[in-house]
Amino acid sequence: AQTVTQSQPEMSVQEAETVTLSCTYDTSESDYYLFWYKQPPSRQMILVIRQEAYKQQNATENRFSVNFQKAAKSFSLKISDSQLGDAAMYFCAYRARGGNTPLVFGKGTRLSVIA
């Protein structure tokens, strides 16, 4: 079974600084998707960034980028120029490719942004 591990229950960052959230996963599949979701107090799950495992290039979305290391099964999220609105729970998630499969989530990292 696939597992996702987030080893940082809480992180904090100064406004305008950069922070990296860690995620590792375990799978025997060679093709899959990886995601970072943000969950603010509103409970809504917001997709931050997506990486397809067969793509070697790291995904980037504005201030958000990932460091995808397939051999190491590592998928970290870097948030640059942190803003107060970035404060939330961040979940790393895995989804197998092929068919309609559910997401497997890590335990989450609570990010605080200090003004």
Added chain:
Amino acid sequence: SAVISQKPSRDICQRGTSLTIQCQVDSQVTMMFWYRQQPGQSLTLIATANQGSEATYESGFVIDKFPISRPNLTFSTLTVSNMSPEDSSIYLCSAAQSTEAFFGQGTRLTVV
């Protein structure tokens, strides 16, 4: 992208009663998923709902406690039956479409 409307957004229920949560998707999706998020925890998959067949439940979740309906490709319900305070959680529905997964807004359930 798909938009999922989930309701109710929150409810406070008496123990021993049941609550049905509804999710409406604005496009047809093959699979829908129901998750539970206990306070301060991650999302745990309850079951997968496929139209036209019985839902598939994960270990630790049973149909008698969490019956699911999936009458068509755009709608699903989850019922939390015979509730106890331990059922107080956020419940989220989700649908997969192509490479993405979409979520409803979540239902915050408090059982007193």
